Amino acid sequence: MRTNRTADDGSEGLTERVRRFVDDQVIPVEREIETDPDVLVRLRVRARAAGVFAPSAPTEYGGLGLSLLEQTDVLEEAGRSLLGPLVMNCAAPDEGNMTLLEHVATTAQREQYLRPLVAGDVRSAFAMTEPAPGAGSDPAALTTTAVRDGEDWVIDGEKWFITGADGAAFFIVMARTGVDAATMFLVDAGNPGLVVGRHIPTIDAGFTGGHCEVAFDRCRVPSSAVLGEVDRGFVNAQVRLGPARLTHCMRWLGVARRAHEIMLGYVVERRLFGSRLADLGLAQHLIADNEIDIAACRSLIRTTAATLDRRGRANNETSIAKTFVSEAVGRIVDRSVQLCGAQGVSHDQPLARFLAEVRPFRIYDGASEVHRWAVARRAVRRHEAARSGGATHG
Structure with a gap:
């Protein structure tokens, strides 16, 4: 650690x-x-x-x-x-x-x-998400398979919304290796059984390499390509998923703060109805709400980061932070667009771009609804354990 x-x-x-x-x-x-x-x-x-x-x-x-x-x-x-x-x-x-x-x-x-x-010599991709009915917010729905063949493994399946796939030097691929088990594999981009398909058109455009369809067709890899232990893919992936959700929160809070800064620069200069926009009550309400959301996001992120550093995992804290921050940054950017008026929706300022970029964060890395479901289930389990004299952790 x-x-x-x-x-x-x-x-x-x-x-x-x-x-x-x-x-x-x-x-x-x-x-x-x-x-x-x-x-x-x-x-x-x-x-x-x-x-x-x-x-x-x-x-x-x-x-x-x-x-x-x-x-x-x-x-x-x-x-x-x-x-x-x-x-x-x-x-x-x-x-x-x-x-x-x-x-x-x-x-x-x-x-x-x-x-x-x-x-920085290469880029990479993490290939877990699949088209329906495969794995999305529910990793247990994984349909891509990996089967032993002598000393090798053969991977078959389809992935999509694989960020950074176009131009990635290698892929970390999640594949089912048992009824209730999965394994991660390292697959080089030059593998003949790996095909990077179309870029899926999305409202965001801020990720190098796009969000792509990726197919594995009799994709053969050696046993040395297993990342972590066989059948421990879901468990080992948690090493990445929790911290990655939180670092997403950190970066998107930066975008929201920049939007807020741009808006403040505008409202202190813009005059209408006989005063500065910054001095009008309705505008001040939106400014204050932005300040509150920024402070709350920062506090949640720091608390969750400290917990992850200390314990190595913080599933409940990460779900709470990811849900709140993903929604709060959208509110912050949206209020900033609103207060900047025509400037906000034009591309003379980056605010409209920011609005498009932050919106998908409420879906990827676990949709807000899925995280709320998980938080609620943990709360119920804690309550039931307390009533029965036991103990449970998130």
């Missing part, structure tokens, strides 16, 4: 360095990435020079090795630009895959897959 440090130790703390880097280097060129892919290459060189590259990755492989609690402010600042996490190599799905590989992979697998991922 990583030890906590204070991210702001030293004459210029890491959080402040990230804030300055995003403000001075990333935001001024964030629109250029759409027409000039070399922007990312240049910015990554600067991120390394600024000491802000790969904050969540282990130091042994070239990262900064921050604990989850230490990442809270850092990833929030990185997220103030949609380009920021990609530049700093702490974007999904790579950031979550780094965590999984660090804790579950063999030494040889870490050298082959984790080291180049931390260096």
Whole structure:
């Protein structure tokens, strides 16, 4: 387990360095990435020079090795630009895959897959979601299979909404290996049994490599491709899923904060009905609600991060944080759009883009309704255990 440090130790703390880097280097060129892919290459060189590259990755492989609690402010600042996490190599799905590989992979697998991922030399994808009736919010519905064939495994099945699939160097694939068991496999992009299909059109566009259909047709991999233990895929995936949900929350809170900052800059200058927009009561109500949601999100994220660092898992806390933050960031951005009026819905400002990008977060990494169901079930179990004199944990 990583030890906590204070991210702001030293004459210029890491959080402040990230804030300055995003403000001075990333935001001024964030629109250029759409027409000039070399922007990312240049910015990554600067991120390394600024000491802000790969904050969540282990130091042994070239990262900064921050604990989850230490990442809270850092990833929030990185997220103030949609380009920021990609530049700093702490974007999904790579950031979550780094965590999984660090804790579950063999030494040889870490050298082959984790080291180049931390260096930013390659991208990766996590292939679990399937078209109906396969696995979505319910992993138990997994239909992709892996069957032993001598010393190899043969994977068959279809995945979709696989983020970053186009251009990924390797895939972490969840496949059923028993009636109630699954196993994760490392599959290289060049495997002839793996086909990356179409980009699924979605309202968001902020993830490199898109959200793609991926097919596995007699995809043969050696036994050395097993990630973690055979039949322990669902259990080992929790190493990734809980922290990845929380780091998503950190980054999207950064986007929401940026939207709030843009809105504040607008309302203090915009005059109508004889006063500044910022001085009108209805506007102040929306501003205050944004401030409250930002503070609540930050508190939930920090509390959950500390719990994960301490216990290694925090299923209930993560479900609560993911549900609240995914909905709160949508409210924050939406209020900011509303107060900016025509500026808010135009593409002269990034607010409309932010609104489209944050909306899917209420669905991926577990839909809000599924997390509410899980939270409610745990609450009932705790109550019943207390009445019977037993104990249960979330």
